[in-house]
Amino acid sequence: xxxxxxxxxxxxxxxxxxxxxxxxxxxxxxxxxxxxxxxxxxxxxxxxxxxxxxxxxxxxxxxxxxxxxxxxxxxxxxxxxxxxxxxxxxxxxxxxxxxxxxxxxxxxxxxxxxxxxxxxxxxxxxxxxxxxxxxxxxxxxxxxxxxxxxxxxxxxxxxxxxxxxxxxxxxxxxxxxxxxxxxxxxxxxxxx
Amino acid sequence: xxxxxxxxxxxxxxxxxxxxxxxxxxxxxxxxxxxxxxxxxxxxxxxxxxxxxxxxxxxxxxxxxxxxxxxxxxxxxxxxxxxxxxxxxxxxxxxxxxxxxxxxxxxxxxxxxxxxxxxxxxxxxxxxxxxxxxxxxxxxxxxxxxxxxxxxxxxxxxxxxxxxxxxxxxxxxxxxxxxxxxxxxxxxxxxxxxxxxxxxxxxxxxxxxxxxxxxxxxxxxxxxxxxxxxxxxxxxxxxxxxxxxxxxxxxxxxxxxxxxxxxxxxxxxxxxxxxxxxxxxxxxxxxxxxxxxxxxxxxxxxxxxxxxxxxxxxxxxxxxxxxxxxxxxxxxxxxxxxxxxxxxxxxxx
Numbered sequence: 001x002x003x004x005x006x007x008x009x010x011x012x013x014x015x016x017x018x019x020x021x022x023x024x025x026x027x028x029x030x031x032x033x034x035x036x037x038x039x040x041x042x043x044x045x046x047x048x049x050x051x052x053x054x055x056x057x058x059x060x061x062x063x064x065x066x067x068x069x070x071x072x073x074x075x076x077x078x079x080x081x082x083x084x085x086x087x088x089x090x091x092x093x094x095x096x097x098x099x100x101x102x103x104x105x106x107x108x109x110x111x112x113x114x115x116x117x118x119x120x121x122x123x124x125x126x127x128x129x130x131x132x133x134x135x136x137x138x139x140x141x142x143x144x145x146x147x148x149x150x151x152x153x154x155x156x157x158x159x160x161x162x163x164x165x166x167x168x169x170x171x172x173x174x175x176x177x178x179x180x181x182x183x184x185x186x187x188x189x190x191x192x
Numbered sequence: 193x194x195x196x197x198x199x200x201x202x203x204x205x206x207x208x209x210x211x212x213x214x215x216x217x218x219x220x221x222x223x224x225x226x227x228x229x230x231x232x233x234x235x236x237x238x239x240x241x242x243x244x245x246x247x248x249x250x251x252x253x254x255x256x257x258x259x260x261x262x263x264x265x266x267x268x269x270x271x272x273x274x275x276x277x278x279x280x281x282x283x284x285x286x287x288x289x290x291x292x293x294x295x296x297x298x299x300x301x302x303x304x305x306x307x308x309x310x311x312x313x314x315x316x317x318x319x320x321x322x323x324x325x326x327x328x329x330x331x332x333x334x335x336x337x338x339x340x341x342x343x344x345x346x347x348x349x350x351x352x353x354x355x356x357x358x359x360x361x362x363x364x365x366x367x368x369x370x371x372x373x374x375x376x377x378x379x380x381x382x383x384x385x386x387x388x389x390x391x392x393x394x395x396x397x398x399x400x401x402x403x404x405x406x407x408x409x410x411x412x413x414x415x416x417x418x419x420x421x422x423x424x425x426x427x428x429x430x431x432x433x434x435x436x437x438x439x440x441x442x443x444x445x446x447x448x449x450x451x452x453x454x455x456x457x458x459x460x461x462x463x464x465x466x467x468x469x470x471x472x473x474x475x476x477x478x479x480x481x482x483x484x485x486x487x488x489x490x491x492x493x494x495x496x497x498x499x500x501x502x503x504x505x506x507x508x509x510x511x512x513x514x515x516x517x518x519x520x521x522x523x524x525x526x527x528x529x530x531x532x533x534x535x536x537x538x539x540x541x
Contacts, residue, residue, distance in 0.1 A: 059200070060203045060204070060207045063204040063206065063208040067214060142499070146206075149214065
């Protein structure tokens with residue numbers, strides 16, 4: 001090619017010379033890296049969602065409670081729902097962490113490679129679903145606090161909307177646990 | 193995306209203002225107030241509302257002026273407490289809410305100067321939200337250029353004065369023209385702030401509110417200038433025009449209208465205002481102004497149906513302003529023993 005790189009092969013610039021295919025680049029990355037980044041996603045994105053939800057709900061709750069102090073204890077439920085999202089994240093992160101063990105030759109083992117990808121995927125599934133779940137609870141919780149301050153009969157009805165929002169995170173948790181239960185790195189986990 | 197980021201800076205204040213809005217008087221409060229025999233009865237009813245701490249220090253025979261002052265003091269207190277906690281775009285937005293008061297105060301002072309009133313007396317009548325520096329020195333002003341150079345240049349109204357330089361001397365009519373030109377520039381600027389600089393939900397909600405304000409001014413300017421010396425091209429120059437407001441055709445006809453009938457014909461082309469005009473003609477105890485206020489209150493109530501936007505702040509202060517007008521009206525009716533008229537108020541909620 002005389003040093004001229006065709007445009008459609010630009011990505012080859014990032015590929016070390018010793019590798020033929022771009023997929024090989026992934027193959028060179030340690031499965032442990034994937035596994036631990038998965039754990040980081042699971043806990044990190046869940047906490048981001050929970051924190052975001054709490055500040056959206058909390059700021060409205062604090063303001064609305066000035067003129068209707070009775071709403072504070074009831075609407076703490078919204079904050080607890082948001083907190084639950086972070087708890088989902090930490091539960092799944094702990095389950096995922098137990099699947100990771102260490103053995104000297106594990107990195108080249110196909111079972112370990114499979115486990116690395118599985119934990120990475122599980123982390124993304126749990127993290128993203130909990131992030132959006134937290135945002136959803138936050139916005140509905142904020143509206144719930146404002147509505148309750150105006151009319152106390154609305155609280156129970158709006159709480160049901162929030163419960164449905166908080167169920168979204170649970171879907172991610174279930175999928176994440178199923179995915180990570182098949183993973184085993186270096187003999188980690190019960191079936192490894 | 194407003195719903196994800198709005199609450200970081202403004203969630204608390206929005207909720208506070210919604211709480212304040214819940215304390216506005218309702219229809220049955222007005223029914224009770226209209227049955228009062230004297231202002232002490234009014235005080236008894238208001239003591240069961242949020243106004244209690246504001247009225248408790250007033251001496252026993254309550255006067256309408258004292259009632260008005262207490263209510264205004266409360267409005268100003270609400271405004272200042274919200275304004276002092278507001279973050280950047282909201283604080284600018286709240287500043288814009290006070291500019292109409294400034295314009296009204298300026299016109300009040302200029303009128304006072306033209307009629308050789310005592311300036312101290314006129315200053316007492318100025319709305320406390322619209323105070324600006326240099327108000328006390330207004331008596332020396334003789335021409336619009338001087339008015340700009342000496343006083344307005346240091347106030348936020350300065351950029352709005354650009355169109356007024358064509359006005360040559362200060363007569364009562366020219367002061368009215370200055371007021372309308374200032375309002376026109378103010379509405380355009382406020383619209384730009386809400387729709388272009390803040391945008392999002394705030395832009396969508398505020399666009400309809402400000403357009404309504406502009407339309408109301410167009411119609412009122414037309415009605416007020418029907419039998420005056422104001423030329424028709426001058427009249428059209430005063431019309432605040434905003435996107436989403438009255439149709440070009442309606443505005444064109446209003447600009448050429450000679451009498452009330454021509455205005456009514458022009459209004460027939462616009463759905464919302466035709467209904468308001470008809471109702472004003474049908475209901476004897478309601479003027480067109482009342483119809484406009486009722487329609488405005490409806491729009492303001494609708495602003496509260498949407499969350500995560502600045503429109504609620506604007507709506508709340510407008511509603512509170514209307515409540516003060518209502519209570520002052522009831523107070524006046526009771527003082528002058530016109531009990532039958534006391535129920536003629538514009539309900540807010």
